[in-house]
Amino acid sequence: MAVVIEGLTKIVKKKPILSDVSLTLSGVYGLLGPNGAGKTTLMRIVAGLLEFNAGQVLLGEERISTGTRVKRVNEIGYLPQEFMMYPELTMYEVLEHLAVLQGEHPAACRSKIEKVIEQVNLSSHINKKMRELSGGMRRRVGIAMLLLREPSILLFDEPTAGLDIRERVRFRNLLKRLGHDHTIVISSHLVEDIEFLCTKIGVLDRGTVLFEGSPDELKQKAAPYTYELEVPFAELDSIMATNEVVQMSEEPSHVVVRVLSEEPIGRRVAPRLMDGYLALLKEAEAHG
Numbered sequence: 001m002a003v004v005i006e007g008l009t010k011i012v013k014k015k016p017i018l019s020d021v022s023l024t025l026s027g028v029y030g031l032l033g034p035n036g037a038g039k040t041t042l043m044r045i046v047a048g049l050l051e052f053n054a055g056q057v058l059l060g061e062e063r064i065s066t067g068t069r070v071k072r073v074n075e076i077g078y079l080p081q082e083f084m085m086y087p088e089l090t091m092y093e094v095l096e097h098l099a100v101l102q103g104e105h106p107a108a109c110r111s112k113i114e115k116v117i118e119q120v121n122l123s124s125h126i127n128k129k130m131r132e133l134s135g136g137m138r139r140r141v142g143i144a145m146l147l148l149r150e151p152s153i154l155l156f157d158e159p160t161a162g163l164d165i166r167e168r169v170r171f172r173n174l175l176k177r178l179g180h181d182h183t184i185v186i187s188s189h190l191v192e193d194i195e196f197l198c199t200k201i202g203v204l205d206r207g208t209v210l211f212e213g214s215p216d217e218l219k220q221k222a223a224p225y226t227y228e229l230e231v232p233f234a235e236l237d238s239i240m241a242t243n244e245v246v247q248m249s250e251e252p253s254h255v256v257v258r259v260l261s262e263e264p265i266g267r268r269v270a271p272r273l274m275d276g277y278l279a280l281l282k283e284a285e286a287h288g
């Protein structure tokens with residue numbers, strides 16, 4: 001099921017945070033944008049937690065929120081950037097508490113809780129206290145909490161921020177698996193977070209939509225500008241000072257430098273997602 005956002009505008013203290021944003025969130029969707037682009041604001045509106053000034057949010061064909069009439073629906077689960085609940089309770093107790101709040105009988109919900117804990121790969125930690133869990137594990141408990149309500153759409157705000165590399169990989173694998181039977185929206189300012197996960201991408205910048213399309217279409221934004229050159233160590237500083245360097249990798253005798261350039265330099269190479277994203281932001285900056 002897709003979430004359709006039409007003409008969404010959010011103004012805070014006379015400042016537009018989102019301006020006429022229209023997007024169709026479906027598949028495994030990456031919401032990219034620099035810090036302050038409006039990603040969190042958009043997610044909170046879709047989750048029914050924030051009012052807005054104009055536009056509407058639809059679930060499939062059904063209108064769920066318009067302006068000041070925002071609604072939280074069970075189909076949409078939202079995992080915020082940071083959260084920490086009940087540090088002295090065990091993971092099982094937290095989930096049981098939540099299930100009871102949702103109207104379930106404690107004795108009847110055991111298998112459901114065990115199932116969601118298994119879905120997020122935490123079965124071996126079921127009796128650990130929340131404060132004993134790592135940041136990545138706590139975030140996975142957050143997902144288990146959402147899964148209890150059996151939503152079909154999951155919104156993740158910067159899900160891998162602050163995680164170490166192993167947890168990042170584990171978390172990405174989990175999102176990939178959840179993507180098989182859920183619509184997933186992942187917001188991030190890091191291309192690497194969404195590169196291997198997303199089937200569709202939207203890019204926000206300063207509250208407006210710069211792009212919506214497939215990862216391949218985003219890559220193509222940089223096709224005319226992506227070059228690689230082999231630079232001796234001694235010349236690296238001057239190359240960096242005069243070019244937009246997007247990536248470097250060290251070889252024994254030189255550095256391979258990837259640049260975005262209007263002028264031909266080195267050899268043209270196939271663009272990656274990061275190149276397309278940066279080319280798009282650069283173009284937007286040039287147009288003010």
Ligand SMILES: Nc1ncnc2c1ncn2[C@@H]1O[C@H](COP(=O)(O)OP(=O)(O)OP(=O)(O)O)[C@@H](O)[C@H]1O
Binds near residue numbers: 034036041
């Ligand atoms: N309640 C508020 N009052 C004032 N300004 C706000 C409020 N909420 C958001 N903003 C501003 O709106 C802009 C967008 O914020 P938002 O958190 O949605 O961006 P973001 O893309 O999620 O950024 P980040 O990646 O840094 O979390 C920022 O400039 C922020 O300072």
